[in-house]
Amino acid sequence: MRLPWQKAETELEREIRYHLESLAAEYELQGLSRKEAEQQARKVFGGVESVKEECRDLRWWRWAADGVQDLRYGWRMIRKTPSISVAAVVSLALGIGATSAILTLAHTLLWSDLCVKAPQQLDEVLWISQDHAGGMVRSTSGSMYQDGALRVADFFSRAAIGAMQQRTAGKAQIAGHIGGELVSSSVNGKVSVVRLRGVTGNFFAVVGARQAAGRLLQHADDTPSSVPVLVVTHRFADRTWGSDSAAVGRTLRVNNTTYEIVGVLAAEFGGLIPGDTTDLYVPLEQTPALRQPDSFARQHGDSPTTWWIQVLARRAPATTQVELQRLLDTAFASSWTVPPTKVEATPHIRVQSAARGLGSIRHDLGNPMWMLLSLVALVLVVDCANIANLLLARAARRQKEVALRLSLGCSRGRLIRQFLTESLLLASIGAALSLPVAIAAGQLMTTLLGSQGAGMTLSMQPHLSTFLITGAIAIATAVLFGLYPAFRASQVQTVPALKEGSGSAGTRSRQLWAPAKMLVFGQTTLGVLLVASAILFTGKLMALVNQDTGFNRDHVLLFDVRPGEVGHEGEALRNFYFNAEQRLRDLPGVEAVGLAQTRPMRGGGSWTGVKGPGQARPSQTAEHRSNAGFLDSMSIPLAAGRAITPQEARGGLKVAVLSEDLARDMGLSPALGAHVTVEGGETYQVVGIARAARYHSMSETAPVLYLPFDYNSSSATFVVRTSIPPSDAFFAIQQVFQGLSRDLPLVDVYTMEQQISRTLQKERLFAWLCGSFGVLALVLCAVGLYGLMSNITERRTAEVGIRMALGASRQAVMKQVIGEGMLLVAGGVVVGLPAAWVVARFAIAEGFLAKEVAYSEPIALAAGVLLAASALAVLAPSVRAASVDPMRALREG
């Protein structure tokens, strides 16, 4: 099929030819020779091509026809300068892809609302106090963090929740929930460990979540005498049965209770916390913690001094946060049975929006996230500078071409559009390629965050809006800088440009380079910042990983068992532990067997206050219940005294070992033999002092109070020190437990090294991201410099040829090119060094960086790395310049 513009084009051609031939025939009749006649005809007719252009301008499809032509032409030009085009496309793809992946992460963690009905009405209820609330609260379960001078906590007594519900009737709905503990659940005899959240009957009504199948929980489910039921997440149903509807009506065992699954939550509800891994929602009164007759919650859960439930509120549309806070404050105060000791210790209600989920993860990741985002912005700027630079270089090469087209009758508007089409084409290819980059980067981050059960499950689908934002920025840069040279070029004086050609470097072409030079300069400055932060944070991580922990982390295997949840009780439970300890100890290759109620290096622990004789204020410490072999299994040496003996541990005698730093903090002298009292009233005799060691995390020290292991505990962590590689010993260990209890899974089996790296997940993710930004910046800077210097040398081929013909040596030519490139970079580094220093000071002042971090060396190192990379980048163009053949350069130039 002939397209309309092709037909019109041939007709125009024929029409004009007819005219010219008729004219020529006339002149021939007048006596001119054929050749003269044709020449005369052309002269009288005027510029054939410009007439054609004018006629084409009149066609309505002109725009589309030109577009197709522009595209075809653009593609040809892109292929003509492959190195620059590829560099620009790679810059675009990496820049857009990586930054949108980061923005997606930030969006998921920090900015996205929960997928529930009217999330703005949801509030998290917390309490704050300036000082320790003392006797008002005897036992707690929940989280507490320091916000400036204030303690912020999220746990309340049952009485407080009752009072709140009464007080806010009609103005808000109040629901309670208790936090995601891990439990063993079995479906058709297959045991797995899942996370369970206990919630009040009105919880889902308050949250505003929808079900995918069945029904959600109701008030009637939440009494001690109700039939045990539960609701599972879509993720759990999908994982276990493959569909939502298949799950409803089935049963599931947790500990010794069989629950009926009454409903499945809709897929869009990802939990209350960003990255929530909760699988099961159980009515509060039916949670494993409350079903056990002798459980703490059962015995003390109703006490007004046991604060253990987290509170969520949904305001009625007319109620403001301030009003809710006032109402809750009076209700809270009315529930106290013990009055506050002083004004500073009086708790007050703080209401904060839960529209985006509960706050703890944002509290943890908030600051680093903002830091990361600023790095993203910097990378994007470097990226844009790169694209601009490459496009400028491309356009500068084409001055001659532009001049030729202008003199052949191409209109300036058309020329600008041609450049626009080309930039858009380039940008679109880059943007299209950035999609797989973004997906890959997102998957990488999900893996890093979620690997080895780091406690986060995120869906990291590249977010369309973030993609559009970064894409728009990069494409806008491409278009802007694609057009800038077109505007410049369209002012080119055609005759001198044609004469000068591409060979010589006159004053004007030097000028044209100025913006490109500025870009490389600025890029290098930012490059120093980015590379320095990469070195700083990866260095910080390395230091954390390699620091002295106080215990020996080699050849240690950790795993959890939950015998109390598969039917072992009382004497059987105690015997299970005794036998396990003994049989493991007898295995060849096993040196020590530790048994602990809290897994070391878990990221958290059980905290309490302890007082020595005559001590006014209790010292805060981790309370660590462990068996006699624990210190040996960790290789934590004793500074004085002795460890707890097996007999003391099994007999539950009141003896304790203090960590050095705890003993120092308590000011005991002599420490050995002293009696210390733990919050709650039990008194222990100190028999030993252990050397200080990292306990719950690599980044913080904690004093530890070692107490005898409670052999009635339903679950425990084994710490096994081996003389052979732990993986070799694992099979034998599994055999031991098979022999003890058939259905008992060993949970979270890690070596100590793995356990440590899990606690550093956040730091690792952060260091990893900073590191990749640094590398990205380095690559972009090098590519930019390479592009610029290649172009400069290429344009100067003739000049180099002359110089070499006049006797300049190859070394001299190389030196000049390298010198010119490195001068730019050195300028950038000189500005970048103090800038990085200022930023580091700022980061320390704002608390992004710890005070003791040495930042001068990393900054200097970054400058060095950048200079080295730049030297590599200018090497290739300088070699190419030096290998110019003077004869050829002069002939062609």
Added chain:
Amino acid sequence: MTQKKTDLLQGTLDLLVLKTLAQGPQHGYGIAQKILVMSREVLEVQQGSLYPALHRLEKKGMVSSEWKESEAGRMAKIYSLTKAGRQHLAQEMEQWQRYTSAINWVLEG
């Protein structure tokens, strides 16, 4: 023999083309020659510039065109005046008359 030639006043080419076509259908070359002859070879027209003018008039519906055999026996694109073109020509001519007489009054007055 030197003859002084005059550049065409802007916008008057359309008028000349329409006027030429009013005498009968013609191809582009014929129009150019006719204008030259009728203006006693005083007017300097780059003959090529005729075509954008013709195409513009065609787009506006003042002229229509078809491919026909010319007097020389070759296929040529023949333009003819449409009804709208005829009306437009009448208006334009009237306007031109007024314009020139006004100029004349000033110059002679």
